[in-house]
Each structure stands twice: as C-alpha cells, then as structure tokens.
Amino acid sequence: MIPSPGKKVLLIGWDAADWEMIDPLLQSGKMPALAKLIRGGVRGNLATLQPVLSPMLWTSIATGKYADKHGICGFTEPLPDGAGIGTVRSTSRKCKAIWNILSQNGLKSNIVGWFATNPAEPINGVMVTDQFLVSPEAKLANTVHPPELTSALAALRVTPDTLFAEDLEAFIPRLSELNLKTDERPLRLARRLAKVASVQAVATALIQSQPWDLMAVYYDGLDQFGHEFMPYHPPQMKDITDRDFELYQHVMAGCYRFHDMMLHALLQYIDEQTTVILVSDHGYECGHRRPPPEQAKRNPEACHRTFGIACLKGPAIKENERLYGATILDVTPTILALLGLPVGGDMDGRPWLEVFRHQVKPDRIFGWEGLGDDQAGLHSSEMRQDPAEAAQAVSQLVELGYIAPPAEDVQQTIRDTIRGNKISLARALLETPRMAQAVPLLRELLAEKPDDEWCALALARCQLTLGQLKEARALLDTATPETQRSPQVQILLADLALAEGNKTQALSHVEAASAGGGTHHLVWAQIGRAFLQFERWHDAAAAFRKSLEAEPDNPAALDGLATVHLAQGEWERAVEKSLEAVGLVHFYPEAHFHLAVGLEQSGLVREAIAAYETALGLGYWPVAIHRHLAELCQTLDPQKAGEHQLAFTRLCRQPMYRADFKSSLATGPTPSP
Amino acid sequence: MESRGGKADVPNPRSAAGPQCVLFAETSNPSVTIGVVSAPSSLALLAAGVAGIAARRALRSERLKALQSQKTDP
Numbered sequence: 001m002i003p004s005p006g007k008k009v010l011l012i013g014w015d016a017a018d019w020e021m022i023d024p025l026l027q028s029g030k031m032p033a034l035a036k037l038i039r040g041g042v043r044g045n046l047a048t049l050q051p052v053l054s055p056m057l058w059t060s061i062a063t064g065k066y067a068d069k070h071g072i073c074g075f076t077e078p079l080p081d082g083a084g085i086g087t088v089r090s091t092s093r094k095c096k097a098i099w100n101i102l103s104q105n106g107l108k109s110n111i112v113g114w115f116a117t118n119p120a121e122p123i124n125g126v127m128v129t130d131q132f133l134v135s136p137e138a139k140l141a142n143t144v145h146p147p148e149l150t151s152a153l154a155a156l157r158v159t160p161d162t163l164f165a166e167d168l169e170a171f172i173p174r175l176s177e178l179n180l181k182t183d184e185r186p187l188r189l190a191r192r193l194a195k196v197a198s199v200q201a202v203a204t205a206l207i208q209s210q211p212w213d214l215m216a217v218y219y220d221g222l223d224q225f226g227h228e229f230m231p232y233h234p235p236q237m238k239d240i241t242d243r244d245f246e247l248y249q250h251v252m253a254g255c256y257r258f259h260d261m262m263l264h265a266l267l268q269y270i271d272e273q274t275t276v277i278l279v280s281d282h283g284y285e286c287g288h289r290r291p292p293p294e295q296a297k298r299n300p301e302a303c304h305r306t307f308g309i310a311c312l313k314g315p316a317i318k319e320n321e322r323l324y325g326a327t328i329l330d331v332t333p334t335i336l337a338l339l340g341l342p343v344g345g346d347m348d349g350r351p352w353l354e355v356f357r358h359q360v361k362p363d364r365i366f367g368w369e370g371l372g373d374d375q376a377g378l379h380s381s382e383m384r385q386d387p388a389e390a391a392q393a394v395s396q397l398v399e400l401g402y403i404a405p406p407a408e409d410v411q412q413t414i415r416d417t418i419r420g421n422k423i424s425l426a427r428a429l430l431e432t433p434r435m436a437q438a439v440p441l442l443r444e445l446l447a448e449k450p451d452d453e454w455c456a457l458a459l460a461r462c463q464l465t466l467g468q469l470k471e472a473r474a475l476l477d478t479a480t481p482e483t484q485r486s487p488q489v490q491i492l493l494a495d496l497a498l499a500e501g502n503k504t505q506a507l508s509h510v511e512a513a514s515a516g517g518g519t520h521h522l523v524w525a526q527i528g529r530a531f532l533q534f535e536r537w538h539d540a541a542a543a544f545r546k547s548l549e550a551e552p553d554n555p556a557a558l559d560g561l562a563t564v565h566l567a568q569g570e571w572e573r574a575v576e577k578s579l580e581a582v583g584l585v586h587f588y589p590e591a592h593f594h595l596a597v598g599l600e601q602s603g604l605v606r607e608a609i610a611a612y613e614t615a616l617g618l619g620y621w622p623v624a625i626h627r628h629l630a631e632l633c634q635t636l637d638p639q640k641a642g643e644h645q646l647a648f649t650r651l652c653r654q655p656m657y658r659a660d661f662k663s664s665l666a667t668g669p670t671p672s673p
Numbered sequence: 674m675e676s677r678g679g680k681a682d683v684p685n686p687r688s689a690a691g692p693q694c695v696l697f698a699e700t701s702n703p704s705v706t707i708g709v710v711s712a713p714s715s716l717a718l719l720a721a722g723v724a725g726i727a728a729r730r731a732l733r734s735e736r737l738k739a740l741q742s743q744k745t746d747p
Contacts, residue, residue: 203723
C-alpha cells in the first residue's frame with residue numbers, strides 16, 4: 001500500500017443533482033455550503049451510464065464497474081423464494097463494492113442508505129441499508145450491521161407526522177390555502193422530506209460516534225422531489241395551471257437549499273484531513289427541455305440528463321479547478337487512490353489523478369475479486385445468488401411438485417421483472433466495449449417476444465457493428481413500416497446500406513431521417529454523423545447544431561462539429577469543439593484524435609502529441625496515431641519517434657483493424673422497454 | 674391549517690395503514706422565506722440531523738401542550 005494522499009473520505013450522493021439547478025442558486029448565494037466546497041476544491045460534470053436507473057448507477061459508483069460486472073440491473077428482482085418480486089438486494093451483486101475492499105484492508109466504512117445494500121453486509125464498520133429507511137419497525141432485521149445498532153438508529157428516523165407546518169412552508173409558502181384532504185402533494189412532500197431527514201439523522205449520528213475511514217451517505221430527495229415537483233419549477237410549463245405554478249414553484253429550489261443546509265451540518269463533523277466527494281448519478285431536466293408532465297409520469301427516465309455533478313475538496317485536491325471528462329465509474333478508483341489502495345484493473349473507471357495536488361501513481365492490481373474475501377465483509381456464498389437463476393430454481397421446484405406455484409399474476413410479474421432486468425443489462429452492455437455479449441441476450445429476449453421492436457433494433461445495431469450484415473438486414477426488414485420511417489431506424493438503414501456498399505440508398509435514408517428529424521438530440525447527432533460520411537459538411541453542421549440546441553452538454557455533437565471544422569481546415573474551431581467534447585467525457589477516443597489533428601495542424605506540437613497519446617491509450621486507430629507520433633516526435637524526442645515508427649511498421653504488416661470504439665453517445669435514444 | 678382534534682396522542686405513523694397525518698401547529702410562522710431559515714428554525718433543526726432531534730422534540734412537545742391548553746381554556 002502506497003502512502004495515502006488523503007486520510008479519510010466523505011462520499012455524499014445527491015441523486016439527480018444538476019448544475020443547471022445549482023448554478024443559479026450558487027450565484028444568488030443560496031447554497032453557501034456547496035459554494036465553499038467548490039471554492040476550496042474542484043467541480044465538474046459527471047457522465048452517467050445507460051440505462052439511467054438509479055440502483056444500477058449507484059452500484060456502478062460503489063464498484064467502479066458497468067452493470068454487466070456488478071449484476072444489479074433494476075429496481076426490483078424476483079424474491080429468492082419465488083413468492084413474488086422485491087427491491088433489488090445486495091446478495092445479487094456479483095463483485096465487491098468499495099466498502100468490501102476497504103474492509104479487507106482493515107479500513108472502516110460507514111454506509112448510509114445506499115441503493116441495493118439490503119440485507120446488510122457484515123463489513124468492517126456500519127452498514128445502514130436502503131431498506132432500513134423505509135421498513136416498518138417489525139421488519140428491520142438485517143437492515144443494519146452491526147445489528148445491535150438497529151434500535152438506536154431506528155429511534156432517529158423522522159416520520160411525516162413529526163414535521164411542522166413551517167417545515168413545509170419553506171417549500172410551499174401558501175400551504176395554508178391548500179385543502180389537504182383533496183390535494184395529496186403536500187403529504188407526499190412531507191413523506192419525502194421525512195425520509196431525507198432520516199438519512200441525515202442517521203448519518204450525523206454515525207459520523208461522530210462510529211470510527212470511519214470512508215463515510216458514504218446517499219440522499220434520494222432531489223430525484224424524488226424532482227419527479228413530483230419539477231413540472232412546477234419556473235419557467236411555467238404549458239400543461240401546468242397558473243394556480244399550481246404559483247403554489248408549487250418554490251419546491252425544487254427549497255429542496256436544493258435544504259440539501260445545502262444538510263451538507264453544512266454534515267461538514268461540521270469532519271476535519272481538514274478528510275476529502276469530501278459530492279456526486280450525483282445523473283442530472284435532471286429543469287428548464288425548457290423538461291418532458292411534458294404526462295410523458296414524465298409514463299417514463300421517468302426521460303427526465304434524467306446525461307451529466308450529473310462532481311465536486312471534491314480535500315488536503316490532496318487542487319483548489320478552484322475544474323474536473324473534466326469524469327464518469328460515475330471513476331468514483332471508486334478515485335477513493336482507492338486517495339486511500340493509498342491499488343485500483344483494480346478490472347474496474348471500468350479511472351482515478352481523477354489530474355486533480356490531485358501532487359503527482360500520485362496508484363498501484364494497480366488485476367482485480368480485487370477472489371482476494372481476501374474472508375475479510376471483505378461479503379455475504380456468504382450461499383446467500384449470494386443471481387435472482388433470475390434463483391427464480392428458475394424455484395420454477396423447477398414448482399414443476400417437480402415440491403412447492404405450490406404462486407398465483408398466475410405473480411408469475412407474470414416475476415417474468416416481466418426478469419425480462420425488464422435483462423433488457424437493462426442489454427442496454428448497459430451496449431455502452432461497454434463488450435457489446436458483442438449483448439447479442440445472445442438480445443436474441444433470447446427477441447425469441448421470447450418476437451414483436452419487441454426495441455430488442456430487434458438493438459440487435460440489428462449490434463450485428464451491423466459486428467459486421468453481420470445479412471442478419472442485420474433480415475431483422476430490419478421485419479420492422480413495421482411506421483418503425484422503419486422513424487429517423488433513428490432510417491439512420492440504422494443508412495449505416496447498413498453503407499456497409500453493404502450502396503451509397504445512393506444510404507444517402508436517401510439519411511435525407512429521410514433529416515426530413516423527419518424530430519427533437520431528440522441523439523437522433524440529430526446521428527444524422528450529422530451520417531452526413532459526414534457523405535462529406536455533406538453543411539448538412540452535417542446543421543444537424544449537429546440542432547443537436548446542441550436540444551442538449552448543449554453534448555459530446556457527440558461537439559465532436560461532430562469538430563470533424564466538420566477539420567474537413568474545412570478550420571483548425572482552431574476544431575480544437576475548441578474537441579476540447580469541449582473531451583471535457584465532458586474523457587473516454588471518447590475519436591474526440592481526442594480529432595483534437596490531436598486540430599492541434600497538429602495549428603502547430604501546437606507538444607499538445608498534439610499529448611492528445612494523440614491519449615487517443616492511443618484509449619485504443620483508437622493505432623496505425624494512424626503511431627504514424628502521426630513518429631513524425632511529430634522527430635525533433636522533440638527522436639528515440640520516441642523511432643519507437644512509434646517501429647510500431648507503425650509492425651502494424652502495417654498486420655491486417656488493419658480500425659478500433660471498434662464507438663461512443664455510445666453517438667447511438668440513438670433507447671425507447672423504454 | 675389542520676390540527677388533530679382534541680387529543681394528546683400522536684398516532685404512530687409506522688402502524689398507520691392509510692395516509693399519514695401531518696401534525697400542523699396552529700400558530701405557524703407566516704413570514705417564512707423560502708430556504709432562508711434563520712437558526713434555530715425547525716427546518717434548520719431538521720437539517721442538523723441528530724443534533725436537532727432533541728430540540729425538535731421539545732418544540733413539538735411545547736406546541737402540543739399549547740394546543741391542549743387552548744382547547745381546555747375558556
């Protein structure tokens with residue numbers, strides 16, 4: 001273990017926190033605790049993952065891995081006894097979380113309210129599960145470790161009936177005008193406020209009474225309040241009545257300010273040696289891009305934004321700086337680096353070393369799985385099981401007559417839940433370099449339900465990417481005419497036609513997509529990319545600009561514009577757009593490559609070398625990059641130039657493969673299953 | 674604003690099957706400004722977590738007593 005740059009870490013999770021809500025409040029001095037944190041530390045955007053489902057995301061935050069590696073694929077899963085479904089359990093997680101890794105290294109963790117932590121794992125420290133906060137007194141068994149703390153912590157839980165009118169009036173100033181018998185919104189606000197307050201009570205109790213090296217606290221309030229009250233936030237939405245707007249417009253700002261008050265209180269308990277990391281799993285639409293309320297109710301995920309927040313402050317962290325290109329996968333690697341522990345090579349994220357004051361080179365190991373498991377505070381191997389496999393095992397017992405079958409509607413619910421989680425897993429795999437693993441899963445899903453168009457289109461996209469053109473064509477031919485006319489499918493057909501060598505047909509599909517472009521930013525980015533392939537620079541730029549209008553934090557569109565600028569010899573503009581793109585997402589090899597080309601053409605040699613090296617490190621187009629680096633390094637570092645020339649020569653002798661890293665941000669929007 | 678009619682008992686919300694009652698004090702502060710809570714308001718005590726619990730319980734107890742005495746006084 002290398003000396004740890006930081007002594008302790010306080011990790012705070014604010015589900016759905018978004019800079020677009022926070023920045024106006026910071027500017028008007030209404031979130032002073034967060035303002036102080038930012039001033040003395042670092043802030044940045046934090047890219048989420050698909051699908052934007054909180055149990056999956058918070059588990060990715062806690063493990064540093066995509067969902068195919070951690071196994072948490074939804075809000076619910078079949079119960080182990082086959083009696084129905086329940087909230088997703090810690091026994092379903094397939095890999096270690098940060099608290100397990102710390103446990104086996106003799107470090108203590110206090111974890112409060114984290115998603116998918118029930119039943120409580122026997123970690124070194126305290127685990128208060130997500131279910132502790134919502135379970136009745138009689139059902140608190142296994143929600144806390146060590147169990148002897150259960151009663152004392154239960155007494156701290158806040159219930160809605162203990163709130164005062166003025167507590168709610170801070171959110172709804174005209175509360176007295178409401179008829180609480182007919183308007184349930186204040187009661188729902190009270191319930192959510194009580195839950196958040198319970199988290200705060202438990203967290204503040206533990207932070208001062210139970211020793212810790214990592215304290216991790218999860219608050220779901222901003223997301224829960226958002227799903228209920230964001231439609232009333234200014235500016236007034238079309239479907240919101242004037243009266244409702246007047247009554248409820250202050251709720252969201254009040255919620256953020258309350259979170260700032262809680263942050264202030266929590267920070268009173270830490271010392272200067274503690275690093276504070278504040279993150280959210282995704283952002284939340286709060287302006288003109290909010291979906292209409294009815295659409296938001298049907299599809300809550302449509303309210304989520306690609307970028308959440310990250311903010312760090314601590315003795316090892318730079319001050320007043322920006323963090324660029326961060327994703328939720330990076331949090332665990334960063335905590336490990338801060339605590340002087342090796343980062344697992346099987347983790348999908350990276351530590352944010354660029355914001356450390358002093359250069360830190362964390363050790364790396366192949367992975368933490370299978371090492372020191374007996375000290376890691378894991379559940380026993382008998383307890384840990386894949387819920388779908390457990391459900392299958394129960395089904396077999398039913399078939400054999402050992403147990404009675406659950407009611408038909410329960411069985412259907414179980415089947416639907418398993419299917420929903422498999423679809424979430426497929427969506428997650430499409431984001432990773434392991435896209436090929438989604439193919440058998442999608443085939444299985446399609447075989448179960450042949451009319452599932454999302455599965456068919458996702459499978460067609462995978463097959464196209466993997467060069468299975470006939471299979472992709474066969475699938476797309478089965479889509480309904482209406483589906484085929486959608487811009488997203490037209491782009492898919494264009495890509496397929498291009499792969500088949502039929503440029504004329506491909507172009508007609510692109511033009512059809514452009515004509516029916518709709519409003520989704522990802523679709524416009526796809527249309528832009530398609531025009532790029534035909535060197536229709538003007539049309540491509542127009543499509544990318546439409547994409548940016550719909551979503552300004554848009555790496556795909558920014559990189560697309562950079563490509564247009566490169567094609568037109570506008571080097572500085574290309575560099576500007578590429579920098580914005582990689583500033584949003586680090587793992588974006590094409591954008592780093594485009595940045596490098598722009599820098600090279602602008603004569604910024606050292607910067608170009610750094611950008612090419614980043615793209616190379618991300619696995620992009622090695623043969624081209626080695627050639628560029630061989631030329632650029634000639635005068636600055638002839639030895640390095642020679643190495644690159646050698647690598648280029650070796651690669652030229654092999655069959656050429658273009659690195660198959662497609663940014664998932666360039667793929668289309670995924671309809672809800 | 675509503676208050677629970679005449680009784681000192683506060684229902685245990687954990688056992689309530691239906692919508693939970695929210696206890697409103699009869700005398701609320703009409704001049705609460707959004708989010709600007711000067712300590713030690715009840716919301717600030719709520720945000721304080723465990724440190725505010727005792728004070729909030731004391732406040733609640735005071736208000737319940739005040740409610741009861743208002744009902745019994747002529």
